Amino acid sequence: xxxxxxxxxxxxxxxxxxxxxxxxxxxxxxxxxxxxxxxxxxxxxxxxxxxxxxxxxxxxxxxxxxxxxxxxxxxxxxxxxxxxxxxxxxxxxxxx
Numbered sequence: 001x002x003x004x005x006x007x008x009x010x011x012x013x014x015x016x017x018x019x020x021x022x023x024x025x026x027x028x029x030x031x032x033x034x035x036x037x038x039x040x041x042x043x044x045x046x047x048x049x050x051x052x053x054x055x056x057x058x059x060x061x062x063x064x065x066x067x068x069x070x071x072x073x074x075x076x077x078x079x080x081x082x083x084x085x086x087x088x089x090x091x092x093x094x095x096x
Contacts, residue, residue, distance in 0.1 A: 058082060 050070040058081035
């Protein structure tokens with residue numbers, strides 16, 4: 001998990017991105033290139049984010065699973081709603 005200090009504005013645009021099309025990370029506040037010396041791992045933020053309770057990405061399809069984000073990938077490995085439509089258009093949804 002990588003975080004960076006971006007300043008204190010609360011009015012960031014939801015469309016802003018940290019990475020431009022050239023692969024250079026830019027600040028969403030002023031669009032200036034980020035100083036890589038100020039980009040650092042943040043273990044406390046990682047613990048907080050990964051401990052957040054989330055629903056399965058297939059909640060709308062009927063999956064009722066909910067747990068910590070860090071457990072989501074393990075759930076998706078066995079979620080019966082994690083399937084793709086059959087390429088033969090037979091109506092079956094084999095697991096991914």
